[in-house]
Amino acid sequence: MKKAFITGITGQDGAYLAQLLLEKGYEVHGGVRRISHPTLSRLDKLGVANDVTLHEFDLSESNNIYRTIDKVRADEFYNLAAQSFVGASWELPIYTADVDGMAVVRILDTLRTLTPETRFYQASTSEMFGLVQEVPQSETTRLYPRSPYGVAKVYGHYITMNYRESFGMHASSGILFNHESPLRGKEFVTRKITMGLARIARGGDAPVELGNMDAKRDWGFAGDYVEGMWRMLQQDDADDYVLATGTTTTIRDFFTFAAEALGMDLVWEGEGEAETATDRKSGKLVMRVNPQFFRPAEVDLLIGDPTKAREKLGWESKVNIRQLAEMMAQADYDELA
Ligand code: NDP
Ligand code: GDR
Numbered sequence: 001m002k003k004a005f006i007t008g009i010t011g012q013d014g015a016y017l018a019q020l021l022l023e024k025g026y027e028v029h030g031g032v033r034r035i036s037h038p039t040l041s042r043l044d045k046l047g048v049a050n051d052v053t054l055h056e057f058d059l060s061e062s063n064n065i066y067r068t069i070d071k072v073r074a075d076e077f078y079n080l081a082a083q084s085f086v087g088a089s090w091e092l093p094i095y096t097a098d099v100d101g102m103a104v105v106r107i108l109d110t111l112r113t114l115t116p117e118t119r120f121y122q123a124s125t126s127e128m129f130g131l132v133q134e135v136p137q138s139e140t141t142r143l144y145p146r147s148p149y150g151v152a153k154v155y156g157h158y159i160t161m162n163y164r165e166s167f168g169m170h171a172s173s174g175i176l177f178n179h180e181s182p183l184r185g186k187e188f189v190t191r192k193i194t195m196g197l198a199r200i201a202r203g204g205d206a207p208v209e210l211g212n213m214d215a216k217r218d219w220g221f222a223g224d225y226v227e228g229m230w231r232m233l234q235q236d237d238a239d240d241y242v243l244a245t246g247t248t249t250t251i252r253d254f255f256t257f258a259a260e261a262l263g264m265d266l267v268w269e270g271e272g273e274a275e276t277a278t279d280r281k282s283g284k285l286v287m288r289v290n291p292q293f294f295r296p297a298e299v300d301l302l303i304g305d306p307t308k309a310r311e312k313l314g315w316e317s318k319v320n321i322r323q324l325a326e327m328m329a330q331a332d333y334d335e336l337a
Helices: 012-023 041-045 062-072 086-090 093-114 148-167 189-201 222-234 251-261 307-313 321-335
Strands: 003-007 027-032 053-056 076-079 119-125 171-176 208-210 240-243 266-269 276-279 285-289
Touching: 003 012, 003 062, 012 027, 012 041, 012 222, 053 062, 062 093, 076 093, 076 222, 086 093, 086 148, 093 119, 093 148, 119 148, 119 222, 148 171, 171 222, 189 208, 189 251, 189 285, 189 321, 208 251, 222 240, 222 307, 240 307, 251 266, 251 276, 251 321
Parallel strands: 003 027, 003 076, 027 053, 076 119, 119 171, 171 240, 208 285
Antiparallel strands: 266 276, 276 285
């Protein structure tokens, strides 16, 4: 039986990956950090909380990382833990640099010392592309991060590549474009939209307040993306891969798809900070822009080229954007029953 360790097992991707690896017959271990209200709610929702072995684990503690790696001695190590909210990274730039950047070398160097045969996956991100240099973005596109989060992830990405090249470690980075699900954190724009609209559909009156409606993202379903992570570690040679759908959608269009899934018919008015959306059927204001949610620097357009993953891993994204919006809106609507 293969043994896997997942950092960030309590997060969106960690939960889906744990479920996938259990289905594949792995012994699954995961790291949980000490917080006042620890929650296994995502693992519970997928029905796997009792099937994984949890270890106290924090990315900022070198000795804790060392002891955990020594104790578990995993065949595969998936580093999914991070301060993952781009918006918060301007408030927490140093913390973000530490846990999203430095922690990667803490893990890699410990693996190198204790279990150099362990296969390693690093959660890299399309946020590393930042300011548009090329469309669509692939493994060879120049990096130009636009947030402290993106900058920290660039370090994690390059140090993973460097340990692969320096020490021959089986260390791969998945450059994943946005992927969402009903388990998505509530501060991210897709879930914020589907939760806000579901509340309105259940009788609420508070409009969803959003920032930049023109940003474009390449959104897929998280359940598909964890399969790609696993496939990367099954290759003979480690490498870096983009996982994306190859299509892009504005925040406004995602909002429209989610509203339509809940039976609304939107009228859009105004521009920029004055933009609003109203549901023609109920007459309710359902969206207004709040400048509080604009970012100091924005990533305007992300669209990925998943050709390499398709050709080498046989991977592709299966859920399209309308299906994704519908899945998330319906799940939030059902949760409020
Ligand atoms: P989540 O925010 O849902 O999960 C993050 C996880 O990291 C949680 O389990 C969290 O624990 C844990 N964590 C945070 N800080 C620490 C710490 N100091 N020590 C130990 N654990 C910590 O993220 P996702 O599942 O969406 O993303 C997984 C990874 O993929 C992240 O690295 C993210 O940056 C990256 N990524 C995500 C994309 C996406 O679209 N979802 C796209 C590209 C990359 P807790 O439950 O205690 O908060
Ligand atoms: P992102 O996701 O920054 O792409 O990072 P997020 O959903 O936070 O933002 C996407 C886009 O929506 C715009 N936006 C808003 N965003 C939020 N959160 N709240 C709002 O009210 C709002 N209004 C507009 C943002 O400006 C942005 O353009 C996610 C995370 O999962 C990262 O960890 C991951 O690396 C990247 O995806 C790929």
